[in-house]
Amino acid sequence: MSLxxxxxxxxxxxxxxxxxxxxxxxxxVHAVDDVSFEVVRGTTTAIVGETGSGKSTILRAIIGLVExxxxxxxxxxxxxxxxxxxxxxxxxxxxxxxxxxxxxSLNPRMRISDIIAEPLVxxxxxxxxxxxxxxxxxxxxxxxxxxxxxxxxxxxxxxxxQRVAIARALIVQPEVLLLDEPLSALDVxxxxxxxxxxxxxxxxxxxxYLFVTxxxxxxxxxxxxxxxxYLGRIVxxxxxxxxxxxxxxxxxxxxxxxxxxxxxxxxATRQRVILIGDPPNPFDPPSGCSFRTRCPAAEEKCSIxxxxxxxxxxxxxxxxxxxxxxxxx
Amino acid sequence: MDKxxxxxxxxxxxxxxxxxxxxxxxxxxxxxxDFWRVAAPPALNNVFLDVLPGEAVGLVGESGSGKSTLGFAIAxxxxxxxxxxSGEILFKGxxxxxxxxxxxxKIRGSKIGYIFQDASSSLNPLLKIGKQLTHPxxxxxxxxxxxxxxxxxxLLDMVEISQSQRRLNQYPHEISGGMKQRVVIAAALSRxxxxxxxxxxxxxxxxxxxxxxxxxxxxxxxxxxxxxxFISHDLGVVARVADRIVVMKDGNIIETGGVEQVLANPRxxxxxxxxxxIPKLRHVDESQSLRFWGNNEP
Numbered sequence: 001m002s003l004x005x006x007x008x009x010x011x012x013x014x015x016x017x018x019x020x021x022x023x024x025x026x027x028x029v030h031a032v033d034d035v036s037f038e039v040v041r042g043t044t045t046a047i048v049g050e051t052g053s054g055k056s057t058i059l060r061a062i063i064g065l066v067e068x069x070x071x072x073x074x075x076x077x078x079x080x081x082x083x084x085x086x087x088x089x090x091x092x093x094x095x096x097x098x099x100x101x102x103x104x105s106l107n108p109r110m111r112i113s114d115i116i117a118e119p120l121v122x123x124x125x126x127x128x129x130x131x132x133x134x135x136x137x138x139x140x141x142x143x144x145x146x147x148x149x150x151x152x153x154x155x156x157x158x159x160x161x162q163r164v165a166i167a168r169a170l171i172v173q174p175e176v177l178l179l180d181e182p183l184s185a186l187d188v189x190x191x192x193x194x195x196x197x198x199x200x201x202x203x204x205x206x207x208x209y210l211f212v213t214x215x216x217x218x219x220x221x222x223x224x225x226x227x228x229x230y231l232g233r234i235v236x237x238x239x240x241x242x243x244x245x246x247x248x249x250x251x252x253x254x255x256x257x258x259x260x261x262x263x264x265x266x267x268a269t270r271q272r273v274i275l276i277g278d279p280p281n282p283f284d285p286p287s288g289c290s291f292r293t294r295c296p297a298a299e300e301k302c303s304i305x306x307x308x309x310x311x312x313x314x315x316x317x318x319x320x321x322x323x324x325x326x327x328x329x
Numbered sequence: 330m331d332k333x334x335x336x337x338x339x340x341x342x343x344x345x346x347x348x349x350x351x352x353x354x355x356x357x358x359x360x361x362x363d364f365w366r367v368a369a370p371p372a373l374n375n376v377f378l379d380v381l382p383g384e385a386v387g388l389v390g391e392s393g394s395g396k397s398t399l400g401f402a403i404a405x406x407x408x409x410x411x412x413x414x415s416g417e418i419l420f421k422g423x424x425x426x427x428x429x430x431x432x433x434x435k436i437r438g439s440k441i442g443y444i445f446q447d448a449s450s451s452l453n454p455l456l457k458i459g460k461q462l463t464h465p466x467x468x469x470x471x472x473x474x475x476x477x478x479x480x481x482x483x484l485l486d487m488v489e490i491s492q493s494q495r496r497l498n499q500y501p502h503e504i505s506g507g508m509k510q511r512v513v514i515a516a517a518l519s520r521x522x523x524x525x526x527x528x529x530x531x532x533x534x535x536x537x538x539x540x541x542x543x544x545x546x547x548x549x550x551x552x553x554x555x556x557x558x559f560i561s562h563d564l565g566v567v568a569r570v571a572d573r574i575v576v577m578k579d580g581n582i583i584e585t586g587g588v589e590q591v592l593a594n595p596r597x598x599x600x601x602x603x604x605x606x607i608p609k610l611r612h613v614d615e616s617q618s619l620r621f622w623g624n625n626e627p
Contacts, residue, residue, distance in 0.1 A: 261568070262567075262604060278505040
C-alpha cells in the first residue's frame with residue numbers, strides 16, 4: 001500500500017447526543033456539527049476549544065467510542081463506514097489513543113508489563129517472547145526503566161503513568177496517535193518532559209498526532225496545524241503560524257488574548273479582550289453563527305445564515321460572515 | 330531592599346526585632362507545618378512572609394510545594410490532630426496560632442475569606458444559592474432575614490451576576506461553572522474580609538472565563554481594598570494577578586519579589602527552570618490587531 005500525504009481525514013463529521021427522560025427524547029445536542037479536517041502524515045494537528053466545544057468527542061468518534069451520526073472518517077484512503085466490522089476493527093488498530101487521566105486509563109490490578117503488552121495480545125501479534133522483547137523495546141523508547149515492568153500503576157508517578165499510556169498506544173505501531181489532553185494532569189516540569197518525548201518519538205517518522213488541548217500556548221508549541229472549535233463547529237483552522245499570527249475569527253482573537261503569559265513585557269503591551277457571558281446552552285444554540293451572541297461584530301446576517309469556512313489564504317480557513325463580506329468588498 | 334520583600338532570608342534575630350505594629354496585614358514568622366502521620370519532610374519549612382494591606386501576593390509552585398498548606402494554615406483550616414504547627418501567623422498583630430478556636434472563628438469567614446478551586450464542591454448542591462449566602466450572614470453576622478437577602482442580592486451584583494434576584498432562587502446545578510465560582514467569591518466577600526485567599530480559583534475554568542474571573546478579583550480587591558493571596562500553579566495567571574510573586578518548592582520559599590523582577594530576571598535556578606518549561610504562546614505578535622474588538626484595554 002502506498003502512503004498518501006494525508007494520514008487521517010475527517011469529512012463532515014457529526015455526533016449527536018440525545019438527552020432522554022424515560023425513553024422520551026428531551027433534546028438533542030449537536031456535540032460535533034459538520035466538522036471536516038485532515039491530518040497530514042508525520043505532523044501534529046491540535047484541536048483547541050473550551051469545555052463543551054466537542055473536541056474530545058471528535059477523538060472518541062474517530063476511535064469508535066461514540067457513534068457518528070453523519071460524515072465519514074478515512075484512514076489511508078480507506079473509509080471506515082464502507083468496511084465490514086472486522087475490517088474496520090483491524091483498521092482501527094492503526095489509530096491509538098492516550099487519555100487525559102493516567103490513573104483512570106490504566107487498570108489498577110494489572111502489572112505495567114501486562115498493561116503495555118495487552119494491545120499485542122488483542123491484535124494477536126507475536127508469541128510470548130516476541131511480546132516481552134517488544135515491551136522492553138518500547139519501554140526504552142519512552143524513557144522508562146525496566147524495573148518498573150513488575151509494578152502496578154499506583155506505584156508510579158503521574159509522569160511515569162502517562163509514559164506507560166503512551167508506550168501502550170505505540171506498541172502496535174499506529175499511524176495516528178490521538179492524544180486527549182494528555183498533559184493537563186501533570187506538573188509543568190513533567191509536562192515539558194512528556195512534550196519533548198512526544199516530539200522525539202515523532203521525529204523523522206510517519207507517526208501523526210491529533211492533539212486535543214485547551215491550552216493554546218501548548219498548541220502553539222507542539223502543533224503544525226490547528227483547528228479551533230466553538231460549540232461543535234470549526235470557526236477557524238489552518239497552520240499554527242497563520243492562525244496564531246493573524247487570528248481572523250473574533251472568537252480566536254478573544255481566546256488568544258485571554259491566554260495569560262508569564263512575560264510582563266508582552267502582558268503590558270498585548271491587547272486583551274474579555275468576552276461577556278458564558279458559552280450558550282448546547283441544547284439550544286443560537287441560530288446562524290453560534291458565536292454571534294458574544295460577538296461584537298455580529299450583524300443581522302449572522303443570526304440567519306450559518307457561516308461556512310472559506311479560505312483567507314491557502315492554509316487558513318475561517319467561518320465568519322463579517323470577515324467574508326469585508327474581504328469580498 | 331524593602332523589608333517586606335524579604336522572606337526566608339530574614340535571620341531569626343532580625344524578625345524578633347521587627348516592631349509589633351508593623352504595617353503588614355499578615356506577617357508569617359518562621360512557620361513550619363509537619364504532618365504527624367506521614368513520614369515525610371515537613372509540608373512547610375521555616376516560612377517567612379508578609380502581606381501588606383491592599384497587596385496581591387501570588388504563591389506559585391508545583392504539586393506538593395506547600396502553597397495550599399500555607400493558605401490553609403493562615404485560614405486555620407489545618408486540624409491540630411493531623412499537623413504540628415510552629416512559628417507565628419500574625420494577623421493585624423494578633424497571633425492566630427495562640428488564640429482560642431472561638432476567636433479564630435470570628436476572624437475566619439469574616440476577616441479572612443477563602444475561595445477553593447472547585448466551586449461545585451464548595452457549594453451545597455441541595456441548597457438554593459440565596460440560602461447559602463444568607464445563612465452565614467444571619468448566623469454569624471447577626472443580620473435579620475430581610476437584611477440578609479438584600480445583602481445577598483447586593484453581593485451577587487458585586488460579582489457581576491446578572492438577574493441576581495432570580496439567581497437567589499436557583500440551585501448550583503442550574504448555573505454555569507464560571508457563575509458558580511462567582512457565587513463562591515460572593516460568599517467569601519459577604520463579611521467584608523481584609524484578606525482574601527484564593528486557592529487555584531480559575532484552574533477548573535476555561536480560559537475566557539478565567540480571564541473574566543481574574544478581572545473581577547482584581548477589581549474587587551481594589552474597590553474593597555483587600556489583600557489577596559492568590560495560589561496557583563500557573564505562572565501566567567499569577568503574572569496577571571499579583572503585585573509580588575512567591576515561588577515555593579518542597580515547603581520552602583525559593584524566591585520572592587515583584588512580578589516583573591521574578592519573571593524577567595529570576596535569581597534562583599528553580600524559578601528559571603519553571604519559566605523555561607512553561608509552554609509559550611508562539612507566533613503571537615505583541616501588537617496583534619484585534620480588528621473586531623474596538624478599543625480594548627491594553
